Amino acid sequence: MQASYWHEKWQKGETAFHQFKGSPLLKTHFPELGLPELSRLLVPLCGKTRDIAWLVANGHHVVAAELHEPAVIQLFKDMEVEPKVMHLDKFDLIHYQAMVDELTIDVYVGDIFQLTPTLIGRIDAIYDRAALVALPLDMREKYTLHMRELTGAAAQLLISFDYEQHLLPGPPYCVDAGEVASHYGEHYVVSQLASEDVVGGLKGKLKANEEVWLLKKKT
Structure with a gap:
């Protein structure tokens, strides 16, 4: 599956997978992870998911990855947050970073397989x-x-x-x-x-x- 497939889906608005109010299953089952506040969660292929806002509102840092940059721009726009944007030429990634109530949101735009443990740091759990x-x-x-x-x-x-x-x-x-x-x-x-x-x-x-x-x- 080529990156162009997903770019085309986003450009055509064929994003039925996006849940405008976030995932009710996340809200119901998240406690099963047993995470303390200030944990760092990885959200792979995040799109413009509202689940990131929910995780932050519940006291957690978020690291995410997404291929389609306009989706990430919309994600921060929906959260009414202005991110800092950095180009990581070594990894061929763009890093969007913001803070909300002293909680960090780091979203990497590009190929998720370019992410490394050194780049993203400690991860306490994955929400997929x-x-x-x-x-x-x-x-x-x-x-x-x-x-x-x-x-x-x-x-x-x-x-x-x-x-x-x-x-x-x-x-x-x-x-x-x-x-x-x-x-x-x-x-x-x-x-x-x-x-x-x-x-x-x-x-x-x-x-x-x-x-x-x-x-x-x-x-």
């Missing part, structure tokens, strides 16, 4: 609502490895979809319980927190379940 399911299978394998190495296998709150993949092309792609286990089972204790029908069907066409997973590093 629309990243894993946005990627085709070959990229999902690369992505899950990268997230583990990037964060030292930090805990994750993961949201995925389960449906008959052959009946509807992704994204979002079907990532069922078996695939979640194959990606994460070796390094994490995997717990399913919820499985809910997608109201109206996925893309208004197909019955699907939206599932919430808690991943905790094995000790």
